[in-house]
Amino acid sequence: MSMRQTHLLTKTRKDAPADEVAKNAALLIKAGFIHKEAAGIYSYLPLGERVLTKISNIIRNEMNALGGQEVFLSAFQPAEAWQKTNRWDLPVWFKTKLVSGGELGLGWTHEEAITAIMKNHIASYKDLPKAVYQIQTKFRNEERAKSGLLRGREFMMKDLYSFHADTADLEAFHERCRDAYLSIFRQIGLGEHTYLTVASGGHFSKYSFEFQTLSKSGEDTIYLARQKKLAVNKEILSDDVLAEYGLLKNELEEQSAIEVGNIFKLGTRFSEPIGLSYKDEAGALVPVVMGSYGIGPSRLFGTIAEIYSDNSGLKWPDAVAPFAAHLVAVGGTDEVREEADRLFDALDRAGIETLYDDRQTAQTGEKFADADLIGIPFRIVVSTKSLDSGGAEIKRRTETETRVASSEETVRHILDAYHI
RNA sequence: CGGGCCGUAGUAUAGUGGCAGUACACAUGCUUUGGGAGCAUGUAGUCUGGGUUCGAUUCCCAGCGGCCCGACCA
Numbered sequence: 404m405s406m407r408q409t410h411l412l413t414k415t416r417k418d419a420p421a422d423e424v425a426k427n428a429a430l431l432i433k434a435g436f437i438h439k440e441a442a443g444i445y446s447y448l449p450l451g452e453r454v455l456t457k458i459s460n461i462i463r464n465e466m467n468a469l470g471g472q473e474v475f476l477s478a479f480q481p482a483e484a485w486q487k488t489n490r491w492d493l494p495v496w497f498k499t500k501l502v503s504g505g506e507l508g509l510g511w512t513h514e515e516a517i518t519a520i521m522k523n524h525i526a527s528y529k530d531l532p533k534a535v536y537q538i539q540t541k542f543r544n545e546e547r548a549k550s551g552l553l554r555g556r557e558f559m560m561k562d563l564y565s566f567h568a569d570t571a572d573l574e575a576f577h578e579r580c581r582d583a584y585l586s587i588f589r590q591i592g593l594g595e596h597t598y599l600t601v602a603s604g605g606h607f608s609k610y611s612f613e614f615q616t617l618s619k620s621g622e623d624t625i626y627l628a629r630q631k632k633l634a635v636n637k638e639i640l641s642d643d644v645l646a647e648y649g650l651l652k653n654e655l656e657e658q659s660a661i662e663v664g665n666i667f668k669l670g671t672r673f674s675e676p677i678g679l680s681y682k683d684e685a686g687a688l689v690p691v692v693m694g695s696y697g698i699g700p701s702r703l704f705g706t707i708a709e710i711y712s713d714n715s716g717l718k719w720p721d722a723v724a725p726f727a728a729h730l731v732a733v734g735g736t737d738e739v740r741e742e743a744d745r746l747f748d749a750l751d752r753a754g755i756e757t758l759y760d761d762r763q764t765a766q767t768g769e770k771f772a773d774a775d776l777i778g779i780p781f782r783i784v785v786s787t788k789s790l791d792s793g794g795a796e797i798k799r800r801t802e803t804e805t806r807v808a809s810s811e812e813t814v815r816h817i818l819d820a821y822h823i
Numbered sequence: 824c825g826g827g828c829c830g831u832a833g834u835a836u837a838g839u840g841g842c843a844g845u846a847c848a849c850a851u852g853c854u855u856u857g858g859g860a861g862c863a864u865g866u867a868g869u870c871u872g873g874g875u876u877c878g879a880u881u882c883c884c885a886g887c888g889g890c891c892c893g894a895c896c897a
Contacts, residue, residue, distance in 0.1 A: 417847055417859065418835040422889050442889065490897080512897080546824060546895060554896085605897040622896085667897090734856050768858035775858090786857065 405726070405751040408760040411435075412449050415773050426620065427708040428551025430717055434776045436708075436725075443548020443556035450777065451704070453725040455559065458700045459538050461722065462561050462588045465583040469576075471534040471563055476516050479507045479539060484515035487676040492548040497542045497556075499562070509542035514695055517564045518673045525691060528568050528683050532576065536563035538700065550620060552705025559701040566695040568681065573692045576669055580696050584614055584664050591703060592720025596661060596710060600625050601648055602636040604667065609677045610639065611667045614698075615660035620709050623662050626655040634658075646675060661706050664698040717778030718800050721821060728759040728817055730781040733767050733786035746795060746810050750783075755821070775800070781817055 413435030423429040423439070430435045436451035447455055461475065485491035485508070497509040509518065519534060525531065541560045548556050563580065588597040591744040593616050602613040614623050615634060628650050637643055645652065671690040674680065680690045704723075711718040712727040719725065726775070728750055732743035743761070752759040758779060760770050774782045776796065784796040784805070794809040797816060810815060 414848080415859095416834060422829095422834065424890065492896080495896085514897095543896085547893095549891085603897090607897075736856095763856095765856090766858085766860055767856055770856095771858045773859085784857080788857065817829080 404748070405757040405759065406754075407747075409756070409762055410757055415670055415776050423551060425549070425551035425553065425705075425709075426712065427553065427705040430712055431552070431705075431708050432777075434717060434778070437552070441556075443545060443554065445552060445555065445557075445701075450725045454699055454707075454723050455704055457723045457725075458591055458703050459559070460586055462698055462700065463538065465778060466534075466536045466561070466563055466588050469534060469563075469579055469583050471536040474517075474535050474537050476513050476520075476537055478510050478512070478542070480510045480516060481507060484519045488515055488673060490515065494503055494546075495543050496497060497544050497693065498798070500631055510539075511543045511624070512541075512560075512695075512697075513543050513562055514564065514669065514673045514693075515571065518677045518679050518693070519567060521613070521691070522677070522679050524709075525566060525679060525681055527681055531568045531681060531691070532566055532572055534565040534576070536561060536696075550622070550705075552701050553620065553709070554622070555701065558699055561698045561700060565696070565697040566679075567692040567694070568683070568689070570668075570692055573668055573670075573694050577666060577694055580666055580689050580694070581612060584666065584696070584698065587698065588616075588663065589612060590712065591723050592707060593663065593703070598625070598632060598634045598660075600634040600636050600660070600662075601638050601639065601644060602665070607672050608668050610644070611665060613662050614664035615658075616706050616710070617658050618661050618706065618709055619659055621659040621661040623660050625658055625660045628654045629656065630654070634660075639782065652745060661702070661709070662694050662751060663703055663706055664696075666696040669693040669695055689747060712778070715772070716776030719778050719780060721780050723779050725777070726754055726756045726779045727821060728757045728781040729774045730757050730783045730785070731760040731770050731774055733770065733784055733788075735763055736787060738790065739785055739787060742790060742795075742810075746783070746785060746813065747815050749810055755814065755817050758796070783813055799811070 416433050419429045423432060431451065433437060436446055438446040438526065440446055450700050482491050488526060495511050499507055501507060515683050538561045540557055542557055545554060548554055550645050554806055565576050567576065588594050597614055597616045600613040600615040601610050604611045613636060615623060625633040625634040626637065626640055667775055670692055674691040674693055683689050707720065708717055709725060711720060720793055730743060730747055747757060747759045778800055780800055781798065782798050789796045789807060792807045794807055795813050797807040797808055797813055798805040
């Protein structure tokens with residue numbers, strides 16, 4: 404949906420917030436995408452909500468293509484299932500007392516919850532396999548929030564859980580999910596910076612896979628074999644691991660990276676204690692084999708901001724930009740305003756989401772600075788100058804040269820760029 | 824959770840044991856419109872609680888909050 408900037412909820416700021424060092428949060432606050440509530444806790448304002456929704460929808464499409472069915476589990480978690488898996492007493496919980504007695508925790512992940520629910524729906528081998536996912540707020544009582552959106556106490560997470568009759572089926576699904584994840588990172592613009600990384604399996608299995616996006620701001624250190632498109636997390640680096648994955652020491656480069664996703668083979672770590680099992684064809688009771696697969700849309704949001712930005716502001720990849728085009732009317736003449744209004748309608752009718760800077764009072768320099776800061780992929784300027792040269796000036800955020808085009812050409816140009 | 828730094832207007836900052844200042848933003852008016860414009864007028868502030876003091880925004884203590892380093896990160 405297109406919008407006039409005079410209607411937009413937010414304004415940009417001239418000064419960066421003093422209490423944010425992380426580039427992602429500083430820029431996003433300055434440009435009006437997010438609002439900081441507390442350390443590691445952010446609200447999403449209209450521009451930010453649009454980006455987050457685009458990221459989420461790309462993920463959603465891939466999850467649906469995998470056969471995942473979307474659910475929305477409660478954030479409040481009762482103790483029972485978590486006590487069975489010995490995860491109720493972890494410090495990561497935010498817990499709260501009920502007035503009527505008893506205690507609830509705020510979900511920081513949902514393996515226990517979904518496993519318990521599936522007991523109602525899986526009883527036979529005929530009920531398998533199944534995959535369910537949700538995109539939801541998670542709460543983690545981090546001892547130290549940091550790096551803006553990259554490590555928050557409250558954040559958005561897509562978590563997918565898969566249920567299988569045997570390990571072979573889990574393995575096959577796990578591979579498809581890995582490919583789906585790589586596709587997601589490509590689509591949102593992080594593909595060339597993101598690498599499959601062997602990491603610790605935690606308490607679930609020997610190893611797991613992470614997806615690490617190279618960035619100086621990353622908290623993780625990985626050893627990357629660039630040609631093989633595979634990395635090893637420093638936490639498990641050893642000769643054994645290298646041998647197992649066919650990597651050579653001399654081809655590894657040390658890099659900082661942001662963990663943007665992970666996939667785990669859980670096996671029966673949750674199904675056994677919680678009692679999720681099925682009857683096989685012989686009538687024997689067998690525990691369900693599970694996997695879990697996480698991606699944090701809010702962390703991706705911050706990662707993109709961190710990577711795609713310069714001194715002037717953000718530079719959104721096309722697929723996740725809050726708008727496709729930023730139409731800027733320069734100068735207050737009636738002729739300019741009428742032509743800009745017409746072009747705004749034309750862009751909108753063509754299905755190009757456009758933010759229209761129709762402010763009468765803002766100076767030209769302020770408008771350009773705002774356009775650079777907000778970072779919408781295409782900037783279109785209508786001014787007396789552009790009208791004299793035959794239409795509107797069009798420029799990508801990532802380019803410095805503008806070109807002049809008629810209204811029709813402008814619309815066509817952006818449609819082509821977006822393959823609409 | 825250990826260590827360090829820091830809380831002054833919506834934002835960014837200065838300053839002082841005795842009337843708290845500047846810039847941006849905001850409001851009104853006029854001017855202005857190709858890289859954060861100009862003039863005038865106006866609105867708006869010392870995190871909370873205790874202590875010392877004639878007097879505390881300033882000094883002391885505690886709390887709350889923020890940032891950084893480390894530890895942690897299923």
